[in-house]
Amino acid sequence: MTIRIYNTLTGKKEPLKPIEPNHVKLYVCGITSYDYCHIGHARSSLAFDMIVKYLRYRDYKVTFVRNFTDIDDKIIKRAAEQNTTSSELANRFIDEFYIDMDKLGIDRPDVEPKATEHIPEMVAIISELIEKGMAYQSGNDVYYAVDSFPEYGKLSGRNLEDMQAGARISVNEMKTNPMDFVLWKGSKPGEPKWESPWGDGRPGWHIECSAMSRKYFGKTFDIHGGGKDLIFPHHENEIAQSEGANCCQFVNTWIHHGFVTIRDEKMSKSLNNFLTIRDLLEHYHPEILRFFVFSTQYRNPLDFSETAMQDATAGLERLYSCISNIDAITTNGTAETAPIASAKDHQKLESMKDRFQQAMDNDFNTAQAQSILFDAVKILNRISRELSSAPAVKDIALLRTSRATMKELGAIMGLLKEDAATFLSNQKQKMLSGLDIDEAAIQKYIEERRQARAEKNWSRSDEIRDELLAHNIELKDGADGTSWTVKRS
Incomplete structure (x- = not known):
């Protein structure tokens, strides 16, 4: 049977047909390294870890590239708040990312490029776009001209005219079109900077992945992935940049996983429902988090x-x-x-x-x-x-x-x-931690209750259930016998 994958670009499931027979080239947008990873990052990493594992199980060769965004407005702001450099902050949280991923048992990608290590590749693409009239310099910044790419909006299904109608030109940006997006930002005092034909500065977010994916996979590759929140503007802008510069299709299949919510609310620090991976792993075995994530198909909300x-x-x-x-x-x-x-x-x-x-x-x-x-x-x-x-x-x-x-x-x-x-024993010990009853006592109660039920002594059976409940232990009768769990608060 052929593997069929839902392609965001076409809106339907399509058979997997790698450009190079039996070799899948997969690029996934990684973290912006300025904070600890949360459960949303866990879902993304676990989803693509599973996809890579399954493709290899099905005898495909997989080259998996996942980048790090290690220069960004958020990184610069957080570094200033912590009185450190952007580079030190970004690298520290990349190290923290690896700690979380290793605890989750996630395999490392084949290549993990950092944005700051690929500035020349980004400058090259920006130069190509300027030469083609698809990008322009405004002050010390360079912008992509969305009007130069007729297919803009094809991934997200958005209409450029409708987007323009609701947008305003920011006074300090001097864009030709309100939907134009930055490719290169001129440096401000105290910010990290690199040399370029347009003056010292740093790359915009979107150009990073276009440059890194082209370096490792060429102009066209098989699968690009990320969360649904990246469809617009990030992946839409990647398409415009890459196809504008390369004059060919950028990616054949786009995979996007669903959002993570907390009790049906979007995860947000402002709502105080922001859960880091390490917070969760203090209470749950990593495989439990994995089981939870995979209990829902990756495209659905979790x-x-x-x-x-x-x-x-x-x-x-x-x-x-x-x-x-x-x-x-x-x-x-x-x-x-x-x-x-x-x-x-x-x-x-x-x-x-x-x-x-x-x-x-x-x-x-x-x-x-x-x-x-x-x-x-x-x-x-x-x-x-x-x-x-x-x-x-x-x-x-x-x-x-x-x-x-x-x-x-x-x-x-x-x-x-x-x-x-060993897993089951550790789980039981974890569940009983802090309670005034041990497993041997629970099993003794369960056996006594089994005998009472066999003798149709229903009142004693109910008494035993209540006695265990007083110890915060709930019983559940099923086809496999009677099991117990700690009562949820």
């Missing part, structure tokens, strides 16, 4: 809440519990008896990989891919529960093969990489 994270915790623990149960099965007394698993069970489990691939081939639908894993868990848990003291050889083989497949597929999303028993 709403963060404590309830959603608890659901992600329960989901991941269910996958690990299944693996732990299989790990615990010994081969002692294995017999050539009639297997428990039916032909239908075999077919369902043996098709797990194909069904997972079908979900992922459909625009990297990780939510559906997770459901394939849970389908397998239902069958595997039933077989594990029903095994006798002398399990059949065929059942053991099926369980272990399926476990290996689950771990292989989970790894594409960065999941199921831990030892299952």
Whole structure:
């Protein structure tokens, strides 16, 4: 089956057809390094980490480039506030970025260019645009003339005339057209600066990615990615610059992931709902954050809440519990008896990989891919529960093969990489931290309640539930037995 990807440029899913057969060239806009990374950055990094992992799983060669914007108005402002240089501040937060990404288990891209290391490439493109009459100097600044590019707005679907009608020319910019955007900014006293034909200054934000992608991939490449917030103006302006200078299509496929909201509100420092990655990882295992992010297809909005994270915790623990149960099965007394698993069970489990691939081939639908894993868990848990003291050889083989497949597929999303028993034990200890009850006592209560229910002693069963609730422990009865969790505040 061919991988189909939703292309923002065309508004539809299209088959992946790399320019160079079997070699995907992917460029993603990275962070502006002036602060700690938040959950929105996590979603972006995790989404493209997953995409790269899956493409490589499907035997594509992938060259992945993700840049750092290490010169920008925000960086200059923050550096001044902290009485340091822009370079020192930017590099410090690049180091902090790596700390967060390493904790999340995100693989490093093949190339990670910094904007400040590619000034000559930016100057070259700006010069080409000026020569073609598509850019002009105004004072010490250089602007791109949007009127010179008839297709301006084709990525975002915006109409240039409508945008112009609602815009005003800023007095201090001296633009020919209010929608023209800066390619080069003349330096102000105390700001970082580089030499150029138009005087000392620094590049505008948009020209950076056009220059870096051309250096590493040439004039046209396969996939450009980022968040939906970058569609306009950043990616729209990249297209105008690159296609204006190169006279050919810039990118074949544009991938954009959805926004992250906090309890249905846009994440914002002003709303005090701004969550950094390191804040989250103080409370949740990195794989729980991964599970949460991939429980929604990458293009859809992702709403963060404590309830959603608890659901992600329960989901991941269910996958690990299944693996732990299989790990615990010994081969002692294995017999050539009639297997428990039916032909239908075999077919369902043996098709797990194909069904997972079908979900992922459909625009990297990780939510559906997770459901394939849970389908397998239902069958595997039933077989594990029903095994006798002398399990059949065929059942053991099926369980272990399926476990290996689950771990292989989970790894594409960065999941199921831990030892299952250790992960579950650590999770329980974390949950019980600060409570006045331990796991042994909880299990004793659960066993007593099981006996009470077997004897139809419903009042004692209810008493046990209430006694545990007094310790902030909630019980949940399900097909896999009775489980417990810490009550949410």
